[in-house]
Amino acid sequence: MIRYTLSCDNGHAFEGWFSSSDDFDRQVDSHLVTCPTCSSASVSKQLMAPAVSTARKKEARQALVMDQAQKETIAKLRELVKSIRENAEDVGERFPEEARKIHYGEADQRGLIGKATAEEAVALLEEGIEIAPLPVIPDDKN
Incomplete structure (x- = not known):
């Protein structure tokens, strides 16, 4: 363009x-x-000025680079997500069904991860079933 x-x-x-x-x-x-x-x-x-790298542009690019505190926070989130995945049963598409079974006492308490549509998630929350999405953490090379 x-x-x-x-x-x-x-x-x-x-x-x-x-x-x-x-x-x-x-x-x-x-x-x-x-x-x-x-x-x-x-x-x-009309005449246009060429694109020239300026100190302001450099500062704006540097603002996109994570500082050490942000890197540490991302590392902690990565550890948390890993721990959740290691200590929960992945039920995939059956997540809404399994979450309801646990909530209504039809199945033993246990950690679950899986998939739910936005509509299914809203319905679970409306029923008083506590759920939360796992954050997607960018990899180190991104």
């Missing part, structure tokens, strides 16, 4: 995104590109 700074014959500036320079030319020739302010179809490209 190419981003162009555009202006109309009335001096209004705006941006447009196009798949190619030819796509821009085709759309302008067909009067498909119009000014969002005045609807003029007389539109042209």
Whole structure:
């Protein structure tokens, strides 16, 4: 995609995104590109500054990097999820049915993990059955 700074014959500036320079030319020739302010179809490209890496952009990218406390929190969550999985029975698609059996005393108390649709989860909660989703933790390489 190419981003162009555009202006109309009335001096209004705006941006447009196009798949190619030819796509821009085709759309302008067909009067498909119009000014969002005045609807003029007389539109042209303006000079654009090149994309330059600045200190502000670098700071914004660094803000996306996890600090040590965040890394430790993710590691603890990873351990917690692992422990839950190791100490619970995975009943898969039967989760709603098995959770109800335990809740109503038809089966022994035990930890369960499995799958439920959003509707099934809401129904379980409405019945007073305590459930919670397991968090999906990104792997270390992500």
